[in-house]
Amino acid sequence: MQPNDAETNAMIRVHDLSVVYRQxxxxxxxxxxxxxxxDRGDSLCIIGPSGCGKTTLMYVLAGLLAPTAGSVEVxxxxxxxxxxxxxxxxxxYGLLPWKRVWDNVALGLQLRHYPPDxxxxxxxxxxxxxxxxxxxxxxPAALSGGQRQRVAIARSLATAPDVLLMDEPFxxxxxxTRENMQDLVRQIWQHDGLTMVLVTHSIEEAVFLGRHILxxxxxxxxxxxxxxNPEMTMxxxxxHPVFHQRCSAVxxxxxxxxxxxRAQAG
Amino acid sequence: xxxxxxxxxxxxxxxxAVAAAxxxxxxxxxxxxxHSPALPPPLPAVWSFFTAFRHxxxxxxxxxxxxxxxxxxxxxxxxxxxxxxxxRQPALDRLLAPLLYILYPLPKVAFLPVVIIILGVGDLSKVxxxxxxxxxxxxxxxxxAARAVPSQLVDSVRSLGASEWDIYRHVIIPGSLPDIFTALxxxxxxxxxxxxxxxxxxxxxxxxxxxxxxxSRLAYKDLFGGIIGMGLLGLVLYVILDxxxxxxxxxxxx
Numbered sequence: 001m002q003p004n005d006a007e008t009n010a011m012i013r014v015h016d017l018s019v020v021y022r023q024x025x026x027x028x029x030x031x032x033x034x035x036x037x038x039d040r041g042d043s044l045c046i047i048g049p050s051g052c053g054k055t056t057l058m059y060v061l062a063g064l065l066a067p068t069a070g071s072v073e074v075x076x077x078x079x080x081x082x083x084x085x086x087x088x089x090x091x092x093y094g095l096l097p098w099k100r101v102w103d104n105v106a107l108g109l110q111l112r113h114y115p116p117d118x119x120x121x122x123x124x125x126x127x128x129x130x131x132x133x134x135x136x137x138x139x140p141a142a143l144s145g146g147q148r149q150r151v152a153i154a155r156s157l158a159t160a161p162d163v164l165l166m167d168e169p170f171x172x173x174x175x176x177t178r179e180n181m182q183d184l185v186r187q188i189w190q191h192d193g194l195t196m197v198l199v200t201h202s203i204e205e206a207v208f209l210g211r212h213i214l215x216x217x218x219x220x221x222x223x224x225x226x227x228x229n230p231e232m233t234m235x236x237x238x239x240h241p242v243f244h245q246r247c248s249a250v251x252x253x254x255x256x257x258x259x260x261x262r263a264q265a266g
Numbered sequence: 267x268x269x270x271x272x273x274x275x276x277x278x279x280x281x282x283a284v285a286a287a288x289x290x291x292x293x294x295x296x297x298x299x300x301h302s303p304a305l306p307p308p309l310p311a312v313w314s315f316f317t318a319f320r321h322x323x324x325x326x327x328x329x330x331x332x333x334x335x336x337x338x339x340x341x342x343x344x345x346x347x348x349x350x351x352x353x354r355q356p357a358l359d360r361l362l363a364p365l366l367y368i369l370y371p372l373p374k375v376a377f378l379p380v381v382i383i384i385l386g387v388g389d390l391s392k393v394x395x396x397x398x399x400x401x402x403x404x405x406x407x408x409x410x411a412a413r414a415v416p417s418q419l420v421d422s423v424r425s426l427g428a429s430e431w432d433i434y435r436h437v438i439i440p441g442s443l444p445d446i447f448t449a450l451x452x453x454x455x456x457x458x459x460x461x462x463x464x465x466x467x468x469x470x471x472x473x474x475x476x477x478x479x480x481x482s483r484l485a486y487k488d489l490f491g492g493i494i495g496m497g498l499l500g501l502v503l504y505v506i507l508d509x510x511x512x513x514x515x516x517x518x519x520x
Binding site for chain 2: 059062063064082084086087088089090091092093094095096097098099107108111112139141142155159
């Protein structure tokens with residue numbers, strides 16, 4: 001149920017967004033006139049070289065950073081006002097080493113002042129759904145990378161968000177675990193009808209998880225190509241010829257835009 | 267893991283036994299080598315400690331312990347919040363850093379005469395002087411610890427809807443806790459040293475006074491009995507600190 005908070009279907013609206021921040025007293029342009037819209041329940045993968053402002057874009061969407069110019073709306077409002085239904089997962093998961101799995105997952109609910117029995121109920125449910133119940137008393141350091149990633153996702157889902165932002169969430173995982181987590185995220189996305197934005201530097205990941213793919217240029221980050229990827233909802237998409245064709249297409253675009261030749265990339 | 271509870275306690279005591287044996291052995295050898303009444307062998311000194319403990323040294327030790335705890339206490343209560351807060355205010359920190367770096371290494375013991383004139387010869391001047399030295403150690407450690415907390419953690423908790431106070435409570439304070447315990451351990455050493463100095467002036471109570479008194483009477487066994495007492499004071503404080511740290515920072519002891 002989404003009561004009257006948008007006339008159109010767009011959940012995320014980014015218009016001419018530029019971000020300039022100061023580093024050692026010099027202005028550094030991180031993002032340059034980025035515009036896109038993303039419908040409710042849709043998914044977008046942003047791919048680009050290191051330093052293309054991907055993380056900056058996520059921070060702006062999460063309301064942690066103010067745009068220097070341009071406008072951003074999430075769910076019809078300025079994300080800077082703090083939007084409870086947006087969840088952010090950072091590169092190294094952002095789990096607190098001093099909190100047990102249970103307390104890490106419960107944290108978002110506690111910070112949003114849910115009553116204690118509601119915190120306990122929701123935390124329990126999400127831990128069970130994610131297969132983490134037996135680890136509830138473990139500290140993050142005692143978990144494997146994949147398990148930690150699960151905890152981070154569990155923490156984001158506990159507050160029942162409608163927008164899920166992920167910044168290179170799987171970059172620290174081994175290949176098999178990474179595919180498992182990609183499958184899991186896709187399942188959750190389809191099942192919960194989330195609007196999802198995922199930043200990645202893996203072309204396969206972008207093609208597997210993004211119904212739309214946005215290719216960015218090196219710093220300052222600008223959108224250089226939008227690719228539609230409607231087939232991504234197919235079962236066993238990774239084995240499908242379309243998947244591989246799309247990966248090649250994105251790879252070609254990516255390296256053309258970033259000044260590499262195919263030979264160098266291969 | 268469930269069996270063998272008792273041996274764990276025994277295991278914990280072994281290092282203390284080893285320490286006592288090494289210290290006692292070295293002491294005995296040194297005392298044989300020096301062969302002077304100024305360095306009595308360990309056993310008579312331990313004996314003198316136990317006799318003296320029953321005849322007044324206990325009071326001296328209690329007074330000293332109270333002075334150390336009060337000093338570290340006020341330094342902790344002021345230094346930790348101020349340090350953690352400074353660590354999160356880079357602009358203000360840059361402004362105050364020179365002031366801090368002038369005051370921190372200054373030998374504050376040199377101000378003892380002034381402190382005695384202003385605060386009197388009682389406990390207040392001692393607690394102030396020990397505390398002000400320890401305060402800067404704790405302040406600087408807490409500030410650096412708060413600064414070292416990864417900004418990613420702060421951002422991720424903020425994105426969960428945390429207020430500034432929530433950030434302190436869930437991120438900055440627990441993240442700085444191990445370093446604060448380190449600072450406290452260093453503070454205990456500093457505090458006991460400075461304590462001795464402050465207790466050598468115009469006082470008749472405290473383990474420092476007890477030592478100076480024994481020295482002036484050339485009662486070397488009493489002197490070393492007092493040194494044992496002072497050593498035990500430090501030891502007990504360290505053991506308590508370790509115990510509190512283990513229960514306060516369980517994620518550090520997996």
